[in-house]
Amino acid sequence: MPRFLRRLLPALLLPLPGCDGREEAAPAMPPPEVTVARPAQREVTDWDEFTGRFAAVERVELRARVSGYLDAVTFTDGQLVRRGDVLFRIDPRPFEAALAQAEGRVAEARSRLALAEREQARATALLRERAGSEAVAEQRTQGAEGARAQLATITAELQRARLDLEFATVRAPQDGRIGRHLVSPGNLVSGGEASGATLLAVIVTVDPIDISFDIDQAAALRYARLAAAGSRRSSREFANPVQLGLEDERDFPHAGRVVFVDNEADAGTGTIRLRARFDNPGGQLFVPGAFARLRLLGSAPYRALLLPDAAIATDQSRRVVYVLGPENRVSMREVRLGPLNDGLRVVRDGLRPEDEVVVRGMPRVRVGEAVAPRRLPPAAPLPDGRS
Known part of the structure; x- marks a missing residue:
């Protein structure tokens, strides 16, 4: 064996660091920190949301009742008029x-x-x-x-x-807002009692104002069963409360009441038409023909469990929450949800009052693994929307 190999052989036979057949143990990772809270408990009332369209309580088409040449239009298009105001003059x-x-x-x-x-x-x-x-x-x-x-x-x-x-003097038959005049002075108008008489203008009432909306058959049946059980009065017999919100409003600040329920369902859609009435001082806020969001009283008050939406996850088609168990290990629980109530989501089924639910730190959670919980008072809305 060459001399230089004899000198290198002992060095080659020395054990390398970390290769002595024993692996050094990796330091254990601490459990992830999460925030947990019990669900809030309080008395709530369900509200069912719909989309409706404003409609005037009364709408009058002004038509000429005598024939002749129109002499004058005595109003400004779009103005508010009072009953008895002179609007048109025929020669x-x-x-x-x-x-x-x-x-x-x-x-x-x-x-x-x-x-x-x-x-x-x-x-x-x-x-x-x-x-x-x-x-x-x-x-x-x-x-x-x-x-x-x-x-x-x-x-x-x-x-x-x-x-x-x-x-020959056409007066406003009621208070309301008049549209544009459809005939100008100097034109011949035809009078009469039939629809062939010349249409001069249209007046719609503005205060109060109605909003029409449709409810589906499932909602109608649920309301009927609640009325039969005495939990919620029927809108046919009682002016149930309705709350309304406009497009630029986040909540439902306007209060009204149901004034009409149709006596039959629509043959094409199976829905039932309702009307709710709202005050509209000055006729500026609510305009006939415009759309708005509204919600109708959907239940009697009941005791419910509530969680912030940020504490609820989606697992394919299921809605789930992460619940803290023994040894601070996390389990997944499927829940059935209800409507929002003051920023919290009603949990109808799948949760107990004593359960501790992960409300923050959900991305760090693994089912079956331990976590380091930080406990908060019963769940409240999370203003920053973080999970």
């Missing part, structure tokens, strides 16, 4: 002439009636004195009755002429 001169003519015919008919009554009285007096014939007396009586009937007919024509003159 009154033809109706004034017709009224004067009817008044003249009435005066003439009254004069004829007075003459006929005098002749009837004279004929009756002569008949009593046996100086006149019975036939003449009957003729005079018939003439007086005919004159009286003619006066009644002409008087009715006079009343109609007065109405036509009154209808």
Whole structure:
């Protein structure tokens, strides 16, 4: 063996560090720190959320009741009007002439009636004195009755002429907001009682205002069973409360009440139409035709367990929470959820009041492994939304 190999051999046979057949034990990792809390317990009431559309309580189409040329529009498009306000004027001169003519015919008919009554009285007096014939007396009586009937007919024509003159001035039939005028001065408008009469404008009431919304069959059946059990009164018999929120509002700050439940379900969708009524001072906030979110009282008050949404995880189609068990080991628990209530989620099933649930630190949790819990008071909303 060469001399240099004999010198290297002892060095090669020395054991290398860490290769003596024994592995050094890795330092144990401390359990992850998590925050746990028991579910909150309080009395809650369920509210079912829907989308609705505002609708005026009353909507009136202003149509001409007499024909003629439109003289004036006396309002500003879109303004609020009061009952009795003058809105349109139709040229009154033809109706004034017709009224004067009817008044003249009435005066003439009254004069004829007075003459006929005098002749009837004279004929009756002569008949009593046996100086006149019975036939003449009957003729005079018939003439007086005919004159009286003619006066009644002409008087009715006079009343109609007065109405036509009154209808030449179109007034607001109710308080509300008027839309734009659909006919400008100088145009000929057609009057009448039928739908063929010229449409002049539309007035809608603004305070109060209704909102229409539909509930599905499942909700309708649940409400009916609650009413039968005495837990929640039927909206057909009681004005159940409704809360409303607009698009730029986070919560439901406006309070109203149910005023109508339809008597049948829609044949196409199976839904039932309801109407709720809200105050709308000034008519500025709620506008007919606009959409809004609302929620309807869905249950009687009951005792519930609640957790922040951040403490609830999703496992495929299941909703689960992580519950602290013996030796601080974590287990997964499937839960059935209810609606939000003041920032907390109602847990209907799968949780006990004494359970300690992981509310923060969930990404560090492994089922079956121990954790280092930091305990908080019963669950409260997490403002920063962290898990």
